[in-house]
Amino acid sequence: MRPVGLVRGAWLVLKKDWQLEWRTRARLTATVFFSLSTLLLFSFAMGPGIDVLRAHAPGYLWLGILFASILSLGESFRVEAENQSLTGLLLAPVDARSIFLGKVLGNATLLFALGLLLLPVTVALYDVDLTRNPGLLLLALGLGCLGIAAPGTVYSAMSSNARARDVMLPLLLFPVLVPMLLAAVSATKFALMKDVQEQLPSWLKLLTAFDLIYLSVGFLVFPRVVEDD
Amino acid sequence: MTPEARNRLVAIGAILVAGAALGWIALGNMGENLVYYWKPSELLAQGEKAYGATVRLGGVVVPGSVQWNGDHTSLTFQVADTHLPTAAKVTVSATETPPQMFREGIGVVVEGSFQSNQVFKTNRLMVNHSNEYKAPHDGGMPGDWKDTVTQAANEQ
Amino acid sequence: MKPFLLSRPVLLLSLWAARALAEEAPAPVHPAGIEKAVPSGVIEGGWGYVYAAYTVALAGLVFYALSLWTRRPGAQPPPPGDTP
Amino acid sequence: MPFWSPLALLAVALGLVITHFAVPTTRAWMWKASAVVGLGALALLLYLGLIWAPPEAFMSDVGRILYVHVPFVWMCMIAFTLNVGCAIAYLMKKSWRTDALAESTAEIGVMFGAGGVLMGSIWARPTWGVWWDWDPRLISTAVMLLSYVGYLAFRSFTEDPERRATWSAAASILGYVSLPIVWFSVRWWNSLHQVQSTSQSLDSQMRIVMWWGTVTMLFFLFAFVVKRYEIARSRQSSALEAPPEAPRQEVAA
Structure with missing residues (x-):
């Protein structure tokens, strides 16, 4: 068989992930309800003061996405591990790096869809103003989801086979994500609220830089990670 | 091109992308806007927009401006951008007892909010030490606050 | 799991020692005499903090060396059947 | 400090470790000599730091924390740099030795880093007025430490030695991204933490003591790395019935 090219391989993996997801929509449904309840819990815990809630809405939104990403990332390789399909993919002449790219994009689109669904909820619960800068808000959301998905894919491939995998994924992922998350929360904040110091472009650039670092490092180490499976 | 050579090329490309991104963070000056605190001039430049929000203000304590109120429960002083007499100044009213290092001319960072009466109210006062460590017998002035301030003063 | 568990007593003990010593130090409150309206800007005393920090340093080195010694190869041969 | 001084320190640490592994005759005595000299140097450091060095102009005696805080944090960074070097080396060419060295340096780096952060917090209370603050330097250091604590926990939770070696190497590289952020955070953003001292900004006597502390640590x-490495090696050989020199080579793609 002729080896499949890098981009085409990634596209095939991505398409397969999308099809699987679309057929059941199980992952998306589960994560949506999980993060919905997280956002609700935040609004209960922080009391009725709408000013406090509005000020912290970007943080709650990203924490909701982050917690949900643990579920969906863990699931993303559990499916493969159960059916031995990762081995199948690797035996097929698909480059492991294509699998990485495809999986990252698959996970990122799932998280992005989740974020899109959560945005109206933040309006209802925290009374934020989405119309201030919708384009850059979506850009921040997309870059942030990509930033969670890139290291998350590497770690979920690792922890899907480790003992106590449900503990391992957040333990490894959260510290690495903190700088990225900080940039994402700030970018979202300045897209939602008044940006007196024009900080938004800087945070978006920082977010892009983190995405590039995580994507390329993950791209380099992922083949080694799945090889041993 | 053999597959191995192409793989190596792709790997080198990925390393270059990561390095370039790190260099971009380092040299891209994007940190300038990502402030941990505002300087008085930046705060004043906001005008009315700055009122009320919880922000941080950093600068040097203007010599001669430190005053306690009658029963020693609150402290007012002015914070300036630099040591220069022309620098922008903001009056700060602190309810917290300052650390012992607090003195005229030292760098401080205060957390609080800018009131519409042009006073910055704070209950968290932090002292910012420079990177200078000198023995006391050295004499001379207290270490200038941060390199940039020193440079700015030298340029004048 | 062992190395991970052993590092905890080191941390906890150092934390405890540090807090105990630091609390002895005078709080960073300026002695508020009316005649001394402006703080002097020089820390008075504060040796408690110094001792606390040096204790953390020494405790870190000593406890880590101890943990290396207790884990040394051949210290306690694991009883048969103990390994999973 | 000249900008290359951390690099020089790294080179010395690397030189010691490489000598230890490359020259078999040094293996028996070098770590012992290092530990003994270190103990002597530590005693002298206590004298130099607590008595000989002058008090700082404004921090007075509290400034003496410098002589242990900075060396600890530097050792932490050197250990993590050695760790990521081992991780990259392992991914390029599998070897149980680099894996054991990675395990050893990560644990020692976390020990030094935790100590350094604790001392920094103790120092911050009298000088800045707070134990901890939301500050770029402090946050990024905490993140770096946490990612290596996660690394160690991951190692202890993964049973298969080969998988553990490969996966933790990947985790190490991803976690190391935070180190340059820690180092440059005081330059990139305005921070409560002062920027790195230069030889001009540090009194000559204080500079001597700080370097003495660094060399001591x-x-x-080095002694810790050697001993921890031996522990890691002996665990590897008990985990693998017949310890092979190198892990199974990858299946040809």
Whole structure:
């Protein structure tokens, strides 16, 4: 068989992930309800003061996405591990790096869809103003989801086979994500609220830089990670 | 091109992308806007927009401006951008007892909010030490606050 | 799991020692005499903090060396059947 | 400090470790000598730091924390740099030795880093007025430490030695991204933490003591790395019935 090219391989993996997801929509449904309840819990815990809630809405939104990403990332390789399909993919002449790219994009689109669904909820619960800068808000959301998905894919491939995998994924992922998350929360904040110091472009650039670092490092180490499976 | 050579090329490309991104963070000056605190001039430049929000203000304590109120429960002083007499100044009213290092001319960072009466109210006062460590017998002035301030003063 | 568990007593003990010593130090409150309206800007005393920090340093080195010694190869041969 | 001084320290640490592994005759005595010299140097450091060095102009005696805080944090960074070097080396060419060295340096780096952060917090209370603050330097250091604590926990939770070696190497590289952020955070953003001192901004006597402290901790670092490496090696050989020299080579793609 002729080896499949890098981009085409990634596209095939991505398409397969999308099809699987679309057929059941199980992952998306589960994560949506999980993060919905997280956002609700935040609004209960922080009391009725709408000013406090509005000020912290970007943080709650990203924490909701982050917690949900643990579920969906863990699931993303559990499916493969159960059916031995990762081995199948690797035996097929698909480059492991294509699998990485495809999986990252698959996970990122799932998280992005989740974020899109959560945005109206933040309006209802925290009374934020989405119309201030919708384009850059979506850009921040997309870059942030990509930033969670890139290291998350590497770690979920690792922890899907480790003992106590449900503990391992957040333990490894959260510290690495903190700088990225900080940039994402700030970018979202300045897209939602008044940006007196024009900080938004800087945070978006920082977010892009983190995405590039995580994507390329993950791209380099992922083949080694799945090889041993 | 053999597959191995192409793989190596792709790997080198990925390393270059990561390095370039790190260099971009380092040299891209994007940190300038990502402030941990505002300087008085930046705060004043906001005008009315700055009122009320919880922000941080950093600068040097203007010599001669430190005053306690009658029963020693609150402290007012002015914070300036630099040591220069022309620098922008903001009056700060602190309810917290300052650390012992607090003195005229030292760098401080205060957390609080800018009131519409042009006073910055704070209950968290932090002292910012420079990177200078000198023995006391050295004499001379207290270490200038941060390199940039020193440079700015030298340029004048 | 062992190395991970052993590092905890080191941390906890150092934390405890540090807090105990630091609390002895005078709080960073300026002695508020009316005649001394402006703080002097020089820390008075504060040796408690110094001792606390040096204790953390020494405790870190000593406890880590101890943990290396207790884990040394051949210290306690694991009883048969103990390994999973 | 000249900008290359951390690099010089790293080179010395690397040189010691490489000598230890490359020259078999040094293996028996070098770590012992290092530990003994380190103990002597530590005693002298206590004298130099607590008595000989002058008090700082404004911090007075509290400034003496410098002589242990900075060396600890530097050793932490050197240990993590050695760790990521081992991780990259392992991914390029599998070897149980680099894996054991990675395990050893990560644990020692976390020990030094935790100590350094604790001392920094103790120092911050009298000088800045707070134990901890939302500050770029402090946050990024905490993140770096946490990612290596996660690394160690991951190692202890993964049973298969080969998988553990490969996966933790990947985790190490991803976690190391935070180190340059820690180092440059005081330059990129305005921070409560002062920027790195230069030789002009540090009194000559204080500079001597700080370097003395750094060299002292370097001796301990080396001795610790050697002993922890031996522990890791012996665990590897008990985990694998017949310890092979190198892990199974990858299946040809």
